[in-house]
Amino acid sequence: xxxxxxxxxxxxxxxxxxxxxxxxxxxxxxxxxxxxxxxxxxxxxxxxxxxxxxxxxxxxxxxxxxxxxxxxxxxxxxxxxxxxxxxxxxxxxxxxxxxxxxxxxxxxxxxxxxxxxxxxxxxxxxxxxxxxxxxxxxxxxxxxxxxxxxxxxxxxxxxxxxxxxxxxxxxxxxxxxxxxxxxxxxxxxxxxxxxxxxxxxxxxxxxxxxxxxxxxxxxxxxxxxxxxxxxxxxxxxxxxxxxxxxxxxxxxxxxxxxxxxxxxxxxxxxxxxxxxxxxxxxxxxxxxxxxxxxxxxxxxxxxxxxxxxxxxxxxxxxxxxxxxxxxxxxx
Ligand SMILES: [Zn+2]
Numbered sequence: 577x578x579x580x581x582x583x584x585x586x587x588x589x590x591x592x593x594x595x596x597x598x599x600x601x602x603x604x605x606x607x608x609x610x611x612x613x614x615x616x617x618x619x620x621x622x623x624x625x626x627x628x629x630x631x632x633x634x635x636x637x638x639x640x641x642x643x644x645x646x647x648x649x650x651x652x653x654x655x656x657x658x659x660x661x662x663x664x665x666x667x668x669x670x671x672x673x674x675x676x677x678x679x680x681x682x683x684x685x686x687x688x689x690x691x692x693x694x695x696x697x698x699x700x701x702x703x704x705x706x707x708x709x710x711x712x713x714x715x716x717x718x719x720x721x722x723x724x725x726x727x728x729x730x731x732x733x734x735x736x737x738x739x740x741x742x743x744x745x746x747x748x749x750x751x752x753x754x755x756x757x758x759x760x761x762x763x764x765x766x767x768x769x770x771x772x773x774x775x776x777x778x779x780x781x782x783x784x785x786x787x788x789x790x791x792x793x794x795x796x797x798x799x800x801x802x803x804x805x806x807x808x809x810x811x812x813x814x815x816x817x818x819x820x821x822x823x824x825x826x827x828x829x830x831x832x833x834x835x836x837x838x839x840x841x842x843x844x845x846x847x848x849x850x851x852x853x854x855x856x857x858x859x860x861x862x863x864x865x866x867x868x869x870x871x872x873x874x875x876x877x878x879x880x881x882x883x884x885x886x887x888x889x890x891x892x893x894x895x896x897x898x899x900x901x902x903x904x905x906x907x
Contacts, residue, residue: 582614584752592622593635602745604726609749611731612778619727626694654695660704675708682716695724702728703735710737717743773852805905811898818894831877837862869904
């Protein structure tokens with residue numbers, strides 16, 4: 577539990593500590609910011625620190641006191657970690673936090689905290705509160721119990737109701753400093769720069785992309801995509817081969833290749849490319865592609881993202897996309 581904060585989180589931590597030092601810990605704190613920058617990690621450490629009997633000098637929890645041990649054992653009565661439940665059939669985490677979960681929570685909150693320190697409720701992701709749950713929750717926020725701190729975490733502020741946002745103190749984590757992230761990534765991979773670009777600066781995403789398998793698969797799919805553009809491979813054959821890849825990853829690669837192509841079309845020196853390491857092939861492709869058709873193709877990818885959430889036949893989906901891609905390159 578006492579694994580340290582990420583190197584780019586020092587300023588955020590100082591700010592959270594200033595709340596503690598000034599005895600101004602908000603009753604509802606909404607931690608937001610981009611995906612993959614460690615918001616939940618920061619929120620958890622803040623929660624542990626608020627519960628700890630003897631925090632360290634830097635404000636982090638000690639990891640040794642009786643309260644910290646209760647947190648470790650997941651039996652601390654004043655710490656509630658609220659997330660969407662697991663679906664009993666599919667074993668996957670549901671997408672929303674139910675009204676029943678909130679009712680149970682509010683019932684518990686009507687009692688005083690057991691210990692003399694704070695009681696902490698961590699809600700993650702906060703955008704998983706559906707309308708009914710959010711309404712029940714708002715009633716509680718009107719009359720919160722003493723010494724109780726709610727920490728909500730989200731990277732999708734636009735999915736949160738305006739009323740919830742207005743009742744919480746917002747805490748926005750900025751994108752981490754590039755040098756710090758590159759340094760951190762270089763300790764884990766030889767491809768720090770490549771995965772940093774691929775994740776557009778998000779360190780934890782970059783860390784996920786840093787496996788050899790991920791980068792090799794990206795390269796293989798890119799080569800196949802290029803060979804369709806050159807009319808050297810048949811879209812239907814490639815569509816069949818692509819069934820073995822995770823579809824959201826594949827769709828992300830396709831969309832980001834197209835975004836890079838659009839950047840090449842519109843900027844003299846393209847900035848913030850996702851695939852800077854593929855620039856020779858991408859700039860070559862961009863030079864001979866029709867811009868309007870490229871935007872149409874991008875639209876098709878956006879629609880496909882929505883269709884993936886339905887029970888669509890994946891083979892048909894990839895065929896449609898790749899046939900459109902082949903046609904675009906013939907025109
Ligand atoms: Zn402690």
